[in-house]
Amino acid sequence: MKEGFRQAMAWLHTWAGLIFGWLLFAIFLTGTLAYFKDEISHWMQPEIPARSLSSEASLTLAQHYLEQHAAGASRWLIDLPDAREPGLSVRWQQAPATPGTRGQFTEKLLDPQTGAEVQGRDTRGGEFFYRFHFQLQMPYPWGRWLSTIAAMVMFVALISGIITHKKIFKDFFTFRPRKGQRSWLDGHNAVGVLVLPFHLMITYSSLVIFMTMVMPASILAAYKGDAEAFYDEVFPASNTPDMAGKPGQLAPLAPLLERASEQWSGGRTGSLTVNNPGDANASVILARDGADRVVHDFGSALTFNGVTGQLLSATPKQALPMAIAGSFYGLHMGHFAGPVLRWLYFICGLAGTAMIGTGLVIWLGKRQLKHAKSGVMPFELRLVEVLNIASMSGLMVAVAAVFWANRLLPVAMAGRADWEVNSFFIVWGLSVLHAMVRRGRAGWVEQLALAALLFCALPLLNALTTPYHLGVTLMQGDWTMAGFDLTCLGSGLFFAWAAWKMQRAGQAGVVTRPRAKSIMLEQEAH
Amino acid sequence: MKGKITALPVSYRLAVTSRVLAAVLGGYLVAALASVSLTMWLPLARGEAVVTGMMTSFLVYLVAVLWCFACRSAWQAWFGLIVPSVVLAAVAGLAYWLGH
Amino acid sequence: MFLALLLCYGGFTALCLSMDRHHAELLGRKPSARRRQGMKLSGWLLLALSLWAAVSSTGWGLGLVEWFAVLMLSALLLVLLMPYRPRLALALAGLSLLASPVAVFAKG
Numbered sequence: 001m002k003e004g005f006r007q008a009m010a011w012l013h014t015w016a017g018l019i020f021g022w023l024l025f026a027i028f029l030t031g032t033l034a035y036f037k038d039e040i041s042h043w044m045q046p047e048i049p050a051r052s053l054s055s056e057a058s059l060t061l062a063q064h065y066l067e068q069h070a071a072g073a074s075r076w077l078i079d080l081p082d083a084r085e086p087g088l089s090v091r092w093q094q095a096p097a098t099p100g101t102r103g104q105f106t107e108k109l110l111d112p113q114t115g116a117e118v119q120g121r122d123t124r125g126g127e128f129f130y131r132f133h134f135q136l137q138m139p140y141p142w143g144r145w146l147s148t149i150a151a152m153v154m155f156v157a158l159i160s161g162i163i164t165h166k167k168i169f170k171d172f173f174t175f176r177p178r179k180g181q182r183s184w185l186d187g188h189n190a191v192g193v194l195v196l197p198f199h200l201m202i203t204y205s206s207l208v209i210f211m212t213m214v215m216p217a218s219i220l221a222a223y224k225g226d227a228e229a230f231y232d233e234v235f236p237a238s239n240t241p242d243m244a245g246k247p248g249q250l251a252p253l254a255p256l257l258e259r260a261s262e263q264w265s266g267g268r269t270g271s272l273t274v275n276n277p278g279d280a281n282a283s284v285i286l287a288r289d290g291a292d293r294v295v296h297d298f299g300s301a302l303t304f305n306g307v308t309g310q311l312l313s314a315t316p317k318q319a320l321p322m323a324i325a326g327s328f329y330g331l332h333m334g335h336f337a338g339p340v341l342r343w344l345y346f347i348c349g350l351a352g353t354a355m356i357g358t359g360l361v362i363w364l365g366k367r368q369l370k371h372a373k374s375g376v377m378p379f380e381l382r383l384v385e386v387l388n389i390a391s392m393s394g395l396m397v398a399v400a401a402v403f404w405a406n407r408l409l410p411v412a413m414a415g416r417a418d419w420e421v422n423s424f425f426i427v428w429g430l431s432v433l434h435a436m437v438r439r440g441r442a443g444w445v446e447q448l449a450l451a452a453l454l455f456c457a458l459p460l461l462n463a464l465t466t467p468y469h470l471g472v473t474l475m476q477g478d479w480t481m482a483g484f485d486l487t488c489l490g491s492g493l494f495f496a497w498a499a500w501k502m503q504r505a506g507q508a509g510v511v512t513r514p515r516a517k518s519i520m521l522e523q524e525a526h
Numbered sequence: 527m528k529g530k531i532t533a534l535p536v537s538y539r540l541a542v543t544s545r546v547l548a549a550v551l552g553g554y555l556v557a558a559l560a561s562v563s564l565t566m567w568l569p570l571a572r573g574e575a576v577v578t579g580m581m582t583s584f585l586v587y588l589v590a591v592l593w594c595f596a597c598r599s600a601w602q603a604w605f606g607l608i609v610p611s612v613v614l615a616a617v618a619g620l621a622y623w624l625g626h
Numbered sequence: 627m628f629l630a631l632l633l634c635y636g637g638f639t640a641l642c643l644s645m646d647r648h649h650a651e652l653l654g655r656k657p658s659a660r661r662r663q664g665m666k667l668s669g670w671l672l673l674a675l676s677l678w679a680a681v682s683s684t685g686w687g688l689g690l691v692e693w694f695a696v697l698m699l700s701a702l703l704l705v706l707l708m709p710y711r712p713r714l715a716l717a718l719a720g721l722s723l724l725a726s727p728v729a730v731f732a733k734g
Contacts, residue, residue: 156592159592173705175705215557222566230573321578341692347699
């Protein structure tokens with residue numbers, strides 16, 4: 001650290017990147033998958049048809065269903081179908097939840113055309129990857145804390161990386177393949193610098209998203225310890241009138257959609273919450289569809305009296321700081337993105353994942369050279385190697401395992417959703433064991449080859465286990481199903497290519513001549 | 527050749543650990559105090575000031591972390607955090623006291 | 627978004643050609659001082675035009691997002707294409723510039 005600012009930043013970048021790299025790789029990969037979580041869910045529940053219909057018709061069907069099946073509930077929640085999520089989902093809360101805790105919900109998926117219950121195979125679908133990338137399968141709130149800490153380290157790594165990269169402008173277009181370690185560094189810089197706006201946005205926004213949890217000091221100071229008051233101010237729609245105790249007939253909900261659209265200058269309703277249906281003071285809260293615009297309006301909701309239809313309150317126009325926070329949230333989520341932009345989000349996410357992955361490979365590669373002659377790797381480098389292999393190629397195999405489990409586990413099996421998730425972790429765990437047992441290059445080649453096999457074979461497995469295979473979906477224009485199959489095929493081919501390259505590099509001779517000087521870059525500090 | 531892990535002196539390791547602690551814990555303290563100071567002094571509605579303070583805090587945290595590793599010694603790392611902490615605490619405290 | 631993409635790709639190629647090393651890689655010789663200046667100017671101009679193209683069709687909010695997305699994608703495409711298919715990389719830039727006026731008229 002005495003060697004100068006840039007050297008210090010290089011040291012920080014290297015070590016912060018290594019320690020949190022494995023976790024961040026997993027977060028970035030699953031987060032990237034989450035951009036297509038609805039599509040993934042559709043593939044994992046192919047029995048549920050994708051049919052779009054008018055919001056009004058769907059809402060009326062939902063209301064009829066809930067009046068029949070959940071008349072005594074204290075709260076109904078209705079998620080209206082949209083372009084990417086064509087399902088009509090209803091939830092209800094039976095007993096009033098004690099304040100501050102989450103009540104028990106029952107959830108049902110309805111056919112938006114008939115209003116009848118739809119039963120797809122029990123699965124978490126794409127939601128698993130979405131939730132994993134910020135909860136990390138840990139109990140609340142520890143996963144969120146860890147992922148937010150990882151985000152802060154990512155931020156430090158990004159900025160220290162920018163500071164360290166002396167020739168950031170000169171080498172802007174530089175990518176020199178087939179030159180060993182030099183190429184890996186060029187690649188790391190390319191996916192880092194060229195996609196920098198995305199990386200900075202995604203990292204800082206993830207901090208903003210959980211800022212009330214990790215940085216509550218301001219809330220406590222300004223509201224003198226009464227955090228509830230802060231939330232009531234920022235999310236005013238959560239204040240709803242209490243039960244009157246007298247019965248009241250809930251008016252039809254569908255006409256409210258038109259009124260909401262007027263208030264929002266054409267904006268769409270995404271979901272409705274009915275509090276105390278059947279009570280005289282029933283209130284209906286309409287929340288705006290997040291896909292309407294880039295800036296997410298957190299509190300944006302309209303509250304109507306459920307019986308009389310009177311508009312009780314409308315959230316005021318967003319203040320600037322809230323709009324800025326909402327922008328971070330909206331940009332991170334990408335709800336507003338249409339198909340083309342969504343693929344661009346996906347590509348940027350993959351670039352971020354690749355940036356982390358190449359960094360991990362470079363970290364080890366540079367130090368491995370020093371031990372190549374002796375042939376024996378010190379324990380700490382061997383540990384890094386095992387973690388590199390398991391956290392990258394092992395993770396890919398685990399992702400494939402989820403999809404394979406989805407198709408192989410019997411549809412009627414109890415707890416199959418949990419077992420799909422278990423497959424993920426079991427396979428990931430096995431990949432760690434495999435990486436420990438096999439020598440470095442063999443570990444990479446075998447796991448990448450397995451990933452290639454599993455992904456390439458997925459469309460085939462789909463064809464063997466369901467009637468919704470490529471032959472059918474391409475003809476019918478079900479681009480979600482077909483797109484998933486084709487993307488898996490493409491990914492499989494990529495992994496096959498990677499395994500082949502790894503294999504060839506091993507055969508050419510692992511010990512490259514000591515070209516240490518040409519690889520010793522300005523950022524070498526240790 | 528033995529693993530490099532044993533080749534580094536203990537004093538170096540202590541210095542690094544010290545810097546890391548300063549960055550993680552001290553950095554958080556400075557960021558939180560900066561957040562509170564900003565919130566108390568910004569001429570905005572209460573909720574808006576809170577949101578602004580929280581959003582900016584991460585930039586402060588970043589600078590604090592970079593400082594802890596860029597400065598010349600572990601002592602300097604701590605000193606460079608303690609001084610702003612005291613100042614920010616005073617600034618925030620002043621606003622709090624004025625508020626009543 | 628498509629017009630913005632075309633202009634971005636063209637702009638980045640121009641900026642790339644304004645650098646001695648890449649000009650030599652792609653066109654076989656180092657650029658003259660005038661060529662260098664011209665490339666730099668036209669590169670930045672094309673990027674600015676692409677921003678206008680993105681924002682004018684979808685407004686500042688979505689337009690800015692689309693512009694950054696297109697910016698990043700075109701840069702990635704150029705940098706990954708150059709070492710493997712340098713002539714294709716250049717050809718695409720030429721095509722983009724030719725196609726741009728067509729895209730403008732197609733927008734209406």
